Amino acid sequence: MDWDKLRIFHAVADAGSLTHAGDKLNLSQPAVSRQIRALEESLNATLFHRHARGLILTEQGELLFDATSAMSRRLDTASARIRDSEEEVFGELRVTTTYGFGTLWLAPRLAKLYEKYPNLRVDLMLEERVLDLPMREADVAIRMKEPSQADLVRKRLMSVRIQLYASNSYIERFGAPQDISDISAHRLVCQSPSSAQVSASATLVQHLMTHNPSSLLTVNNYAGVLQGAINDLGIGVLPDYVTQGFPNLVQVLPDISSAEVPVYLAYPEELRHSKRIATFRDFVQEEIIAYRKKLKELATP
Numbered sequence: 001m002d003w004d005k006l007r008i009f010h011a012v013a014d015a016g017s018l019t020h021a022g023d024k025l026n027l028s029q030p031a032v033s034r035q036i037r038a039l040e041e042s043l044n045a046t047l048f049h050r051h052a053r054g055l056i057l058t059e060q061g062e063l064l065f066d067a068t069s070a071m072s073r074r075l076d077t078a079s080a081r082i083r084d085s086e087e088e089v090f091g092e093l094r095v096t097t098t099y100g101f102g103t104l105w106l107a108p109r110l111a112k113l114y115e116k117y118p119n120l121r122v123d124l125m126l127e128e129r130v131l132d133l134p135m136r137e138a139d140v141a142i143r144m145k146e147p148s149q150a151d152l153v154r155k156r157l158m159s160v161r162i163q164l165y166a167s168n169s170y171i172e173r174f175g176a177p178q179d180i181s182d183i184s185a186h187r188l189v190c191q192s193p194s195s196a197q198v199s200a201s202a203t204l205v206q207h208l209m210t211h212n213p214s215s216l217l218t219v220n221n222y223a224g225v226l227q228g229a230i231n232d233l234g235i236g237v238l239p240d241y242v243t244q245g246f247p248n249l250v251q252v253l254p255d256i257s258s259a260e261v262p263v264y265l266a267y268p269e270e271l272r273h274s275k276r277i278a279t280f281r282d283f284v285q286e287e288i289i290a291y292r293k294k295l296k297e298l299a300t301p
Helices: 003-015 018-025 029-043 059-083 099-116 168-174 180-185 199-209 222-230 240-245 275-299
Strands: 048-051 054-057 091-097 120-126 140-143 152-160 162-167 187-191 215-219 235-239 249-252 261-268
Touching (some): 003 054, 099 275, 140 275, 152 275, 162 168, 162 222
Antiparallel strands (some): 140 261, 162 235, 162 249
């Protein structure tokens, strides 16, 4: 089977348009159309349904697109491994993690990584959905639970807890709760029950709600909860990793905490020897060591 025709077919199927695929491949629309017709003739199959809004894959086209997609992922993996240099770190590294951890802990620290490795390009994908690492939806993941996917290298980085925080100005105005029953006199700022979150966080919020907070603000991510807390809206239910950069936040009811939430770094087995992966892994571990040291210093009178 002609590899060049398969490459063009994959681009057309991905774009859903001969014109858009041609723009991507630097080919004219007629040239792309000729290659698709030639491929269909060689396979004796119709690969696309053509209509005014674009192209839709036929059943045979779907089968071929699945195959070319798998080929594309494998080629990307091979290319990445070939490009990895023992001398320097460069190229794209696709990192996925949760919105909260990526926004509030990882992203603020990436300047140090770029300063050391200016030729590295990090594509940071923040979402609660667990991306499929073996299928190369991302190169490396940081998740709030141990990954269950097969063929992954896993490393436990640290543990976090969900706790209660309020701003100094909020406490000056409304006072700090001395007991969990005092929650009834305060507004609670937390993730909404319908948002994706670790079970430990949801369990803690459910427990707090049984004490009837006087008011409630729910947000679908921790970045919004943090903004509510630092802007004096109420007592925020937040992971402990967010507070180091916000000295105006004070922990309240320190005995009230979620269960321990493990944080794991994972990447595909086939990238075990990737220089980019090793560099990122070492960077994150170094930052966690520094983070823990800073927490100890803050806790020491």
